[in-house]
Amino acid sequence: GITISTSQQSSTTYDAVFRGVTNILAKSGPIQLLGKQDGGIANGKWYTGADFYLGSKASTTVPTSSSNVTIQYDRFEFSGTRNIATTGSVTFQPASTSFGQEVLTSWFNWNQNGQTMSGLTIGKLDNTANVTHQTTAITAAGPITAYGGEITVSQNLTSTLSGADILLQATGAISLAADKVIQTNVGDITFRANASGTAVPVSSSTIGAITLANGSSLLSTGGNITLGGNFLGVQGAGLYAATNRIGGAPGILLTNATLTAAGGNINIYGKCISSYDDGIRLYGNITTNGSGSIGLYGEAFGGNNTVTFFGGITFVTAPSLVETDAGNLTLSGTLTSVQNTDTYGINFYRTTYTSGSQANHVQLLSKTGNIQILGSPGTTAAGGIGHSSWGNIFVGSPASGYTATGSVKFTYSNLVNAGGSGFKVKTSGPVTYEPVGASFSLAQILPPTINYVLAESASSLTIGKSGNTANITMSSAQTVAGPISVYGGTITLNTGLTTTNNGAISFYSDNAIAGLSSPRTVTASGAMNFIPQSASFGAAVTYPIANLNVTSTGLLIGKTTNVANVTFGNTTSINGPITVYGGTVALIENISSSANSTISLYANVLTID
Numbered sequence: 001g002i003t004i005s006t007s008q009q010s011s012t013t014y015d016a017v018f019r020g021v022t023n024i025l026a027k028s029g030p031i032q033l034l035g036k037q038d039g040g041i042a043n044g045k046w047y048t049g050a051d052f053y054l055g056s057k058a059s060t061t062v063p064t065s066s067s068n069v070t071i072q073y074d075r076f077e078f079s080g081t082r083n084i085a086t087t088g089s090v091t092f093q094p095a096s097t098s099f100g101q102e103v104l105t106s107w108f109n110w111n112q113n114g115q116t117m118s119g120l121t122i123g124k125l126d127n128t129a130n131v132t133h134q135t136t137a138i139t140a141a142g143p144i145t146a147y148g149g150e151i152t153v154s155q156n157l158t159s160t161l162s163g164a165d166i167l168l169q170a171t172g173a174i175s176l177a178a179d180k181v182i183q184t185n186v187g188d189i190t191f192r193a194n195a196s197g198t199a200v201p202v203s204s205s206t207i208g209a210i211t212l213a214n215g216s217s218l219l220s221t222g223g224n225i226t227l228g229g230n231f232l233g234v235q236g237a238g239l240y241a242a243t244n245r246i247g248g249a250p251g252i253l254l255t256n257a258t259l260t261a262a263g264g265n266i267n268i269y270g271k272c273i274s275s276y277d278d279g280i281r282l283y284g285n286i287t288t289n290g291s292g293s294i295g296l297y298g299e300a301f302g303g304n305n306t307v308t309f310f311g312g313i314t315f316v317t318a319p320s321l322v323e324t325d326a327g328n329l330t331l332s333g334t335l336t337s338v339q340n341t342d343t344y345g346i347n348f349y350r351t352t353y354t355s356g357s358q359a360n361h362v363q364l365l366s367k368t369g370n371i372q373i374l375g376s377p378g379t380t381a382a383g384g385i386g387h388s389s390w391g392n393i394f395v396g397s398p399a400s401g402y403t404a405t406g407s408v409k410f411t412y413s414n415l416v417n418a419g420g421s422g423f424k425v426k427t428s429g430p431v432t433y434e435p436v437g438a439s440f441s442l443a444q445i446l447p448p449t450i451n452y453v454l455a456e457s458a459s460s461l462t463i464g465k466s467g468n469t470a471n472i473t474m475s476s477a478q479t480v481a482g483p484i485s486v487y488g489g490t491i492t493l494n495t496g497l498t499t500t501n502n503g504a505i506s507f508y509s510d511n512a513i514a515g516l517s518s519p520r521t522v523t524a525s526g527a528m529n530f531i532p533q534s535a536s537f538g539a540a541v542t543y544p545i546a547n548l549n550v551t552s553t554g555l556l557i558g559k560t561t562n563v564a565n566v567t568f569g570n571t572t573s574i575n576g577p578i579t580v581y582g583g584t585v586a587l588i589e590n591i592s593s594s595a596n597s598t599i600s601l602y603a604n605v606l607t608i609d
């Protein structure tokens with residue numbers, strides 16, 4: 001190998017000077033150009049005044065090289081070209097902790113003389129000088145790593161070795177230019193912004209701590225893709241790419257970007273900590289297959305400037321696709337603070353619909369994986385999930401094609417619906433709409449309009465959860481191949497409900513079922529259950545309930561702690577067991593159970609007239 005060690009004692013002088021054409025060639029063994037040696041001080045320059053060759057060179061006695069090349073200086077002044085030709089690794093790093101100036105990949109001609117390097121490292125862990133990759137694409141048959149203050153990628157980066165990773169780690173922001181591609185071969189792609197733990201004071205609201213510009217792509221061919229940083233968030237410490245700009249800037253900005261992991265996991269963590277912008281703002285295609293999962297985790301100091309919504313996750317007014325195969329899909333948008341309350345943890349879309357196309361659909365799909373969509377206002381008085389009429393939100397299954405089989409769960413404080421578009425939820429798995437806390441913050445009408453499909457093909461439907469005191473209105477007929485469960489303060493039926501496949505229909509409420517000014521039909525292939533959420537109903541219950549026509553294979557009213565009276569005022573026949581809990585249970589008319597089933601009446605007092 002070859003080692004050239006230099007030093008200087010003044011930060012304004014040169015560490016190494018090569019005035020003429022220079023050939024530093026070796027068939028094997030390390031090639032090291034090392035500044036700041038033997039007590040030298042920082043910021044010495046490496047100067048080349050003419051063409052400079054490292055590794056190998058055509059038409060010489062060293063036409064090929066496997067040498068690992070290390071270039072270690074703090075500052076640089078160049079004339080001529082610097083040509084690197086080796087199948088070994090290349091390390092370009094400061095002699096000190098950090099370079100003394102911005103460094104550019106265009107200073108070098110990479111992979112010359114038919115040689116492809118086996119890895120590339122630029123900078124070192126604590127480098128704070130900017131790193132810019134520009135002019136020509138770089139390929140390595142191994143890992144590619146860059147450490148910098150701000151990292152700007154304006155040309156393609158490709159790693160061809162199976163399992164080799166690409167890591168871009170910046171103390172500031174990271175950006176990938178329009179139409180550029182970063183690609184690995186089953187290697188991970190990681191963008192880690194604000195690595196020092198301080199949110200980035202980016203210069204403009206049009207860039208984020210991580211920015212993927214229009215048409216850019218991250219392709220890992222089976223490796224994991226992670227966009228994040230070193231900031232604290234709901235998911236944990238050291239995960240989030242975060243901005244801190246007066247006037248706001250998105251934590252992560254994806255503009256018509258493509259992220260394809262082809263079996264790897266994709267995780268995106270973005271956060272805006274100052275007034276006011278998005279944690280993650282996006283449109284584009286984010287996909288993986290096999291068992292790969294996708295998680296989008298956005299947190300924001302949100303708000304609304306009368307034109308634009310800013311939240312934890314905000315979808316731009318354009319079509320977007322987020323899709324897995326067998327892996328889970330998670331969207332989690334949270335507000336940490338708000339400039340005003342007219343915004344949401346998750347915004348579908350950035351602006352209120354006025355006019356124009358309503359075909360900017362967002363598809364959140366998984367063939368067999370589970371889907372979780374969480375919109376939380378945090379401790380603010382803002383909303384959970386907001387939807388404008390720019391397009392439909394397809395969840396589970398696409399508009400045409402396969403039917404998903406995994407579960408779909410919406411968790412939010414409240415849902416503000418679009419007028420002209422809707423959620424289209426389709427899966428043969430269970431579907432749940434539940435509050436992010438103990439209870440929805442406002443009464444919920446489900447579906448909000450005829451444009452919303454709650455649970456097509458679902459194996460169960462659950463609305464609310466134990467403890468929800470917000471009122472629930474079922475506004476259109478629902479048929480589910482399994483149980484339907486509704487938890488609410490007052491449950492209003494403006495329609496009928498039907499279950500198949502032995503599914504029960506269960507109402508959990510302390511109050512009487514409302515909406516029965518006209519007849520409603522409940523057809524359960526399992527039991528019909530009417531159960532208080534607290535210890536007891538708030539008032540006496542009479543069954544059959546007026547204008548509620550029930551067909552079921554069982555009936556349960558009350559629970560062991562119920563002290564409210566239950567009265568059977570008309571003849572009742574159930575094709576299955578009947579169980580009743582009450583203070584006084586009164587039988588004014590006959591009740592009967594068929595199919596060799598039992599009748600169980602639990603009461604302090606039982607009266608039979």
